Amino acid sequence: MSESEASSLGRRRLASQLAEAVAAALRDDLRERERVLLVVSGGSTPVPFFQALATQALSWERVQVTLADERWVAPQAEDSNERLVREHLLTGLAASATFVPLITDDATPEQGAEAVNARLAGLAWPASAVVLGMGDDGHTASLFPDSRELGLALSSDERVVAVRTPSQPRPRITLSAARLHQARRHFLHLNGENKREVLSRALAGDDVRELPIRVFLACPLAVYWAP
Numbered sequence: 001m002s003e004s005e006a007s008s009l010g011r012r013r014l015a016s017q018l019a020e021a022v023a024a025a026l027r028d029d030l031r032e033r034e035r036v037l038l039v040v041s042g043g044s045t046p047v048p049f050f051q052a053l054a055t056q057a058l059s060w061e062r063v064q065v066t067l068a069d070e071r072w073v074a075p076q077a078e079d080s081n082e083r084l085v086r087e088h089l090l091t092g093l094a095a096s097a098t099f100v101p102l103i104t105d106d107a108t109p110e111q112g113a114e115a116v117n118a119r120l121a122g123l124a125w126p127a128s129a130v131v132l133g134m135g136d137d138g139h140t141a142s143l144f145p146d147s148r149e150l151g152l153a154l155s156s157d158e159r160v161v162a163v164r165t166p167s168q169p170r171p172r173i174t175l176s177a178a179r180l181h182q183a184r185r186h187f188l189h190l191n192g193e194n195k196r197e198v199l200s201r202a203l204a205g206d207d208v209r210e211l212p213i214r215v216f217l218a219c220p221l222a223v224y225w226a227p
Ligand SMILES: O=C(O)[C@H](O)[C@@H](O)[C@H](O)[C@H](O)COP(=O)(O)O
Pocket: 041, 042, 043, 044, 045, 046, 068, 069, 070, 071, 081, 132, 133, 134, 135, 139, 140, 141, 142
């Protein structure tokens, strides 16, 4: 087996382990609650996790799914997180889950944020699980170090905040740090040596504006990392 094949196999195994842990969390909460909420991230890392989670047997018709953040693009766009979730998670056994999108028909996230805030109000908070990713710059969700709205997203009591980020081609909308904290469990899913090094740096410091992932290092966080 080549090194890249071994790495790919390890990442798939990690994704399956994360899917089993998240499914177990949903099943546990479904014993106590009529509806449960799962918050997931976009990007490339989650795809095998979504695919593995979609095969898990549970009462998906009682599960609400929303995103930690979204690019302000049409749901059919190549870089839409909603498209990623619909294609890879809301299939198979998980097809009966209720997806709650973070975008509206408004031209900008600033114009749409109020409606999205209202939409999210009725969900089954606190979420059973929030599954976060992390970029090489230490961002998570759309809490980016170079975003001029980072301070607002870190301090706001609003459910979502519109953010614009020089390092990102699209305007975005993100759950606020406070809302992302309103979960019974937090998972961080990441791969590769670069992200392990960034996470190590994050663990060694406390400036959340330098590495926003630090916001979630103060709460119990199950880190799922593969080389
Ligand atoms: O919309 C997004 O891009 C995600 O929500 C974002 O926070 C993601 O988790 C990181 O950027 C890591 O992305 P990768 O998994 O593609 O490295």
